[in-house]
Amino acid sequence: MKILNFGSLNVDYVYTVDHMVQPGETLASQKMEVFPGGKGLNQSISLARAGAEVYHAGQVGEDGLFLKKLCEENGVDCTYLKEIPGKNGNAVIQVDQSGQNCILLYGGSNRTLTKEFIDEVIGHFDSGDLILLQNEVNLMDYIIERAYEQEMIIALNPSPYNEAMEACDLSKVTYFLMNEIEGGQITGKTQPEDILDVMLERYPDAKVVLTLGKDGVVYRDKEEQCTQGIFKVKAVDTTAAGDTFTGYFLSGVLGGDPVAEALCMASKASAIAVSRQGASPSIPWKKEVEETEL
Template sequence: MKVLNYGSLNYDYVYEVDHINKPGETQSCQARNVFCGGKGLNQSVALARAGVLVYQGGLIGEDGQLFLDICRENGIDTSYLGRTEGPCGHAVIQLDKNGENSIMIYGGANQKQTPEHIAQVLENFGEGDILLLQNEVNGLKDLIDQAWKRQMKIILNPSPWNDVLKECDLKKVSIFLINEVEGEQITGKQKPEEILEEMERFYPDAQTVLTLGSQGAIWQGEGRQIRQEAYPVKTVDTTAAGDTFTGYFIAGLTENIPMEENLNRAARASAIAVSRMGAAPSIPLRREVESWTNF
């Protein structure tokens, strides 16, 4: 079983502020930091640090050498990471004193995928391999359709939710990884139990992992549900919390870890990540997660 994460790579410009700006408001920031991130990179780093050989698909721009360096430092295979003209994608992130964030994304190279490049990458994968997707690159419909034809297992984190996803046949997805906001956008429901009911009705053959921030997460599939509580920690930066959970959760699937144990390990990894600054830099190594006792 091979794992291909076809996703975004962004430079994250993080501005530390007292609170998230309201419309029309101007405020000074306490600090600015630049990190490498993007849901694609973050989730690949989490997978790699959890012990999975992960292949990174997608595109970087002319300023993307740092992404190649970080992938290689983390043992991420970049054989299917292409280059294109112009800049890489970037995100502008407001980070408030409570560790909550507000994010704006510029697509850059992430929005230059072509059907030809997608086909060239996917021809190296087949039945039983995992394709991990988010919605920060273009070409999502092609990726889902071509992976389905190859009988790959499609895992989707539909973030950000927009009209692009409405063009995709989401019944081809094996596992959805969503938070409460995305759950409401997909189902029109707000309460976790109602979101899960609707997900089961819409996509009866798929599993769903609904992350609930400080309230933990719920896995649903095979006619049952498992709830995982969050570990209380001092929150510094939540930017890569969900990506860390995703990477460790998928790593557990590749190892056939029992679901209760898998969710628990992913929750521990996510707790460590939110206690640190940055996106990819905050993601813990497997040995840190396994030895972590700060709860």
């Protein structure tokens, strides 16, 4: 089985602040740093550092060529990563004293995909291969349709959840990896059990992973349910927590690990990531996760 991650690559401008800026407020930041990021890039690097073989498909602009180099340095196959003229996607990120963040996205090169490029990439993959998607690129509905026609297994992190996500046929998705907010937006429910009930009622063959912040994570499919608590660490920056979890979880289950074991490994990797600054630079390697006591 091959893993294709069709996703975003961003340049992250990270501002350290006392609190999130309020409407009408001018706020001085303590520092500004530039990091590689984007949910797609973060999840590809997480998959690769967890030991999976992953191909990244997407587009980088003229100011994002270093992102392609970073992927290659981390063992991500960039055969389907296209360089185009113009501005790369970027994000402006505020990180407060507790490590919480808020993010403003500019799509740039991530949102200029064409159907011809999508067809070309997906044509290189076979029935039973897995495609991982997030909602930071355009033509999401088309990518899902083409992957389904190719009989690929579809894993989706529905973030950010918006009208483009609502246009997608989610019945074609096998793995949903989402937090409580995204789960609530899809189902209209607020309680974790209610979210899971609705998800499995609508998509009975799906495998749903619902992250719950300080309350850990719960997995449910039509045959089993598993929960995993958090590993307590001092949070510095939560930016790549979910992406780290996604990569490690998928690497585990696709590698044959039981769900409970994959949840534990992914949660531990995510805890290590939030104890560090930055997005992709914070993602640990598998050996480190295995050897770290939390």
